[in-house]
Amino acid sequence: xxxxxxxxxxxxxxxxxxxxxxxxxxxxxxxxxxxxxxxxxxxxxxxxxxxxxxxxxxxxxxxxxxxxxxxxxxxxxxxxxxxxxxxxxxxxxxxxxxxxxxxxxxxxxxxxxxxxxxxxxxxxxxxxxxxxxxxxxxxxxxxxxxxxxxxxxxxxxxxxxxxxxxxxxxxxxxxxxxxxxxxxxxxxxxxxxxxxxxxxxxxxxxxxxxxxxxxxxxxxxxxxxxxxxxxxxxxxxxxxxxxxxxxxxxxxxxxxxxxxxxxxxxxxxxxxxxxxxxxxxxxxxxxxxxxxxxxxxxxxxxxxxxxxxxxxxxxxxxxxxxxxxxxxxxxxxxxxxxxxxxxxxxxxxxxxxxxxxxxxxxxxxxxxxxxxxxxxxxxxxxxxxx
Amino acid sequence: xxxxxxxxxxxxxxxxxxxxxxxxxxxxxxxxxxxxxxxxxxxxxxxxxxxxxxxxxxxxxxxxxxxxxxxxxxxxxxxxxxxxxxxxxxxxxxxxxxxxxxxxxxxxxxxxxxxxxxxxxxxxxxxxxxxxxxxxxxxxxxxxxxxxxxxxxxxxxxxxxxxxxxxxxxxxxxxxxxxxxxxxxxxxxxxxxxxxxxxxxxxxxxxxxxxxxxxxxxxxxxxxxxxxxxxxxxxxxxxxxxxxxxxxxxxxxxxxxxxxxxxxxxxxxxxxxxxxxxxxxxxxxx
Numbered sequence: 001x002x003x004x005x006x007x008x009x010x011x012x013x014x015x016x017x018x019x020x021x022x023x024x025x026x027x028x029x030x031x032x033x034x035x036x037x038x039x040x041x042x043x044x045x046x047x048x049x050x051x052x053x054x055x056x057x058x059x060x061x062x063x064x065x066x067x068x069x070x071x072x073x074x075x076x077x078x079x080x081x082x083x084x085x086x087x088x089x090x091x092x093x094x095x096x097x098x099x100x101x102x103x104x105x106x107x108x109x110x111x112x113x114x115x116x117x118x119x120x121x122x123x124x125x126x127x128x129x130x131x132x133x134x135x136x137x138x139x140x141x142x143x144x145x146x147x148x149x150x151x152x153x154x155x156x157x158x159x160x161x162x163x164x165x166x167x168x169x170x171x172x173x174x175x176x177x178x179x180x181x182x183x184x185x186x187x188x189x190x191x192x193x194x195x196x197x198x199x200x201x202x203x204x205x206x207x208x209x210x211x212x213x214x215x216x217x218x219x220x221x222x223x224x225x226x227x228x229x230x231x232x233x234x235x236x237x238x239x240x241x242x243x244x245x246x247x248x249x250x251x252x253x254x255x256x257x258x259x260x261x262x263x264x265x266x267x268x269x270x271x272x273x274x275x276x277x278x279x280x281x282x283x284x285x286x287x288x289x290x291x292x293x294x295x296x297x298x299x300x301x302x303x304x305x306x307x308x309x310x311x312x313x314x315x316x317x318x319x320x321x322x323x324x325x326x327x328x329x330x331x332x333x334x335x336x337x338x339x340x341x342x343x344x345x346x347x348x349x350x351x352x353x354x355x356x357x358x359x360x361x362x363x364x365x366x367x368x369x370x371x372x373x374x375x376x377x378x379x380x381x382x383x384x385x386x
Numbered sequence: 387x388x389x390x391x392x393x394x395x396x397x398x399x400x401x402x403x404x405x406x407x408x409x410x411x412x413x414x415x416x417x418x419x420x421x422x423x424x425x426x427x428x429x430x431x432x433x434x435x436x437x438x439x440x441x442x443x444x445x446x447x448x449x450x451x452x453x454x455x456x457x458x459x460x461x462x463x464x465x466x467x468x469x470x471x472x473x474x475x476x477x478x479x480x481x482x483x484x485x486x487x488x489x490x491x492x493x494x495x496x497x498x499x500x501x502x503x504x505x506x507x508x509x510x511x512x513x514x515x516x517x518x519x520x521x522x523x524x525x526x527x528x529x530x531x532x533x534x535x536x537x538x539x540x541x542x543x544x545x546x547x548x549x550x551x552x553x554x555x556x557x558x559x560x561x562x563x564x565x566x567x568x569x570x571x572x573x574x575x576x577x578x579x580x581x582x583x584x585x586x587x588x589x590x591x592x593x594x595x596x597x598x599x600x601x602x603x604x605x606x607x608x609x610x611x612x613x614x615x616x617x618x619x620x621x622x623x624x625x626x627x628x629x630x631x632x633x634x635x636x637x638x639x640x641x642x643x644x645x646x647x648x649x650x651x652x653x654x655x656x657x658x659x660x661x662x663x664x665x666x667x668x669x670x671x672x
Contacts, residue, residue, distance in 0.1 A: 032483075033479065033482070033483050035479060054661075054665045054667075054668040054669070055669065057665050059482045059483065059661060061478065061479075061657075063475065063478075063508070064475075064504045064505065064508040067471075067475070067504070067505075068475035068478075068508065071468060071469075071475035071476040071479065071505070072475050072476065072478050072482075073479055074468065074472075074476055074479065075448070075466060075468075075475070075476035075477060075478065075479025075481075076480065077479075077483075078466055078476075078479075078480060079446075079479070079480045079483035079484040080483065080484065081483040081484075083479070083483070097469055098472070101468060101469045101472075105468070228484075229446045229466070229480060229484065229487055230443065230444055230446075230464070230484050230486060230487050231443070232443050234463070234464060234465075235464045236464070236465045236467070237465065237467065237468070238465070238467045239468050
């Protein structure tokens with residue numbers, strides 16, 4: 001059993017699983033409500049939270065299913081709590097209506113997806129990167145999504161903090177897209193003093209309560225203040241997106257609102273998009289990678305560099321909104337772009353979109369089974385191309 | 387334990403409107419069909435609030451999809467108008483996150499025992515301190531009158547044109563079986579009885595269920611020989627018996643009657659209170 005970290009007011013060095021680091025990140029960011037349903041390989045998050053939540057005066061509740069879990073955290077967030085759930089591929093499938101509804105109701109929350117491969121039950125104990133598109137297009141109605149993906153245990157911690165803050169800042173669900181491999185990987189991590197972690201508050205109302213409207217939008221990209229249930233401001237979290245700045249219903253209002261969900265996020269891409277560039281200035285071979293597979297790509301890049309090849313890497317930390325501009329910039333000198341990922345090319349498709357007028361060849365290295373892609377396999381793909 | 391006094395005199399409607407109601411704008415109207423039982427049910431709910439002197443800023447109504455779901459718009463309280471069936475799960479999150487709130491889960495029969503049945507029974511099992519008011523009109527109203535899990539055997543709906551062949555749920559028995567600690571049934575005809583049931587349910591600490599038989603003469607009644615609101619209300623009046631009367635009768639005599647009144651009122655540990663104790667215990671150790 002992992003030793004419990006009760007002291008949050010001093011920095012500590014620990015050996016943690018990716019899944020455990022996510023929990024600590026959530027606690028550091030102020031998450032005090034967790035509802036979930038166990039599913040491999042995300043189960044440790046529920047287990048760890050059941051132990052940690054009461055220690056920090058938070059609440060853990062094991063719901064009857066994933067559907068109940070997403071709605072419970074929506075309710076808790078409405079009551080003012082920073083709330084999170086975690087699941088894997090089949091579970092996020094069940095949560096999709098709730099995630100879309102949370103986007104429509106503009107409720108901040110974090111959904112951690114620890115991906116496993118295969119459709120349906122798939123390979124429960126495996127690892128995959130199969131939920132990139134499910135994160136983006138899973139809910140009905142095409143809402144904007146923020147999705148972040150970590151590569152290391154330490155980054156699992158820090159991206160969870162970021163995910164919570166983005167959710168609160170934008171009043172929207174944020175997906176932390178991680179993998180079975182990383183979830184179960186143990187690495188040494190330096191946990192910071194939690195009291196020094198930046199916590200961004202959701203926008204709060206001020207002024208006379210009788211004038212307050214939950215969705216008082218005057219500009220399409222504005223984020224309206226959110227009142228908690230129980231405050232003097234009457235909060236109305238409404239599923240049907242018929243609200244506009246004037247509180248009118250009808251087709252005009254609907255258009256305004258539906259575009260608003262995208263506008264508030266798209267207009268603030270700079271605050272959301274995170275990438276890491278390595279030798280991209282002169283990279284003739286560019287790896288675009290994310291998650292654990294970025295670590296293999298990194299090694300492949302190092303080996304090419306050692307051989308005198310101009311290789312570089314763009315690591316995607318934000319997957320949605322997709323960093324099209326950053327990919328374009330990184331591929332300036334590229335003759336070949338390689339995208340290793342544990343699916344049939346979900347991010348490769350987005351890279352192709354970004355480089356649609358670019359002469360570089362865009363290749364994928366793909367695994368559908370649980371074994372990670374090795375640096376050798378990545379380099380093999382370049383045989384005959386370089 | 388709060389029990390509504392028999393001597394409580396209902397006040398003029400203006401009193402409830404001022405304190406607990408949000409009236410539609412002058413160029414709008416209540417979105418219930420003429421004669422719909424939901425208006426009567428809503429009156430009972432706000433009278434219960436008034437009896438208990440609840441602070442509107444500490445009440446949250448939770449609703450999903452269905453004709454009843456607009457009720458939250460007309461009640462002065464915080465409102466969570468979520469997706470279909472989500473009621474008990476969302477209410478669980480709200481109540482656990484802030485135990486000071488009075489959480490009223492407004493549900494239709496489809497919400498509570500069809501799509502949301504899992505959340506309903508597990509809310510009851512946890513005994514979370516919320517009040518679920520189930521408006522049972524025997525049909526799926528908002529989608530135009532299809533059959534559902536409360537449609538009486540043999541009755542006609544849009545999707546049971548030859549008569550319903552599936553057995554129906556007894557919502558109260560389901561709630562009792564799942565562990566709800568306050569369970570009552572009333573009808574919109576018995577307006578004062580309904581008010582008392584709702585007030586008692588809210589005052590009760592634990593998962594409380596009030597099943598409200600509410601006429602949908604338009605979508606259910608019209609196809610089953612009762613096209614007028616008054617016909618359905620008279621049916622509730624004539625065919626209702628109390629829990630006490632039902633005890634004296636044989637199962638054959640009770641069959642086909644509406645048994646109204648309180649079925650269960652018991653004390654069991656409530657999950658929110660238990661969690662508070664757990665936090666105290668864990669933090670003491672640390």
